[in-house]
Amino acid sequence: MAFVGLPFLVNAAREAFAQLEPEYEHAALANGATPWQAFWHIALPQALGGGLTGALMMRARGVCEFGAVVILAYHPKVVPVLVYQRFEGFGLAAALPVAALLIVTALLVFLVVNLLARRTGAPTITRQAVLRSWGASAARSALPAGPQPTWPRRSTNRAQR
Numbered sequence: 001m002a003f004v005g006l007p008f009l010v011n012a013a014r015e016a017f018a019q020l021e022p023e024y025e026h027a028a029l030a031n032g033a034t035p036w037q038a039f040w041h042i043a044l045p046q047a048l049g050g051g052l053t054g055a056l057m058m059r060a061r062g063v064c065e066f067g068a069v070v071i072l073a074y075h076p077k078v079v080p081v082l083v084y085q086r087f088e089g090f091g092l093a094a095a096l097p098v099a100a101l102l103i104v105t106a107l108l109v110f111l112v113v114n115l116l117a118r119r120t121g122a123p124t125i126t127r128q129a130v131l132r133s134w135g136a137s138a139a140r141s142a143l144p145a146g147p148q149p150t151w152p153r154r155s156t157n158r159a160q161r
Contacts, residue, residue: 004065005058012057016050017043049117056113063102 020043028038066080077085079102087095 012054
């Protein structure tokens with residue numbers, strides 16, 4: 001599951017580090033900090049929100065990876081497989097507590113990541129970020145109407161690219 005979800009973490013962390021202002025690190029280096037100290041105390045706290053967002057997306061992808069686990073490796077009891085097993089064996093009443101626990105856990109993780117991102121001043125997931133990652137046409141149909149994105153639109157016709 002980490003193999004499937006790890007690109008989410010890597011891409012989000014890479015984008016977070018790419019958006020950092022290098023002047024802060026240069027100032028820390030000019031004031032006598034080592035490169036490791038500049039990374040640890042300047043760059044890492046600024047990019048923490050992107051890393052947490054990637055970890056959250058990685059976890060969500062791992063939880064949703066139900067089919068491969070059921071077909072290939074039934075016995076590592078991940079929560080979606082346990083919900084399926086309880087539903088098939090004992091009915092809806094037995095599956096509801098585990099499914100509710102899964103939903104509550106997911107909501108708590110979202111809440112903690114959002115609070116940490118706000119506390120550190122890191123960017124949170126916005127409508128524009130979703131539009132950029134999904135592609136503008138797919139996201140417009142899935143998200144409510146709001147302000148139009150300001151970035152240049154890419155052509156969907158490959159010949160025009």
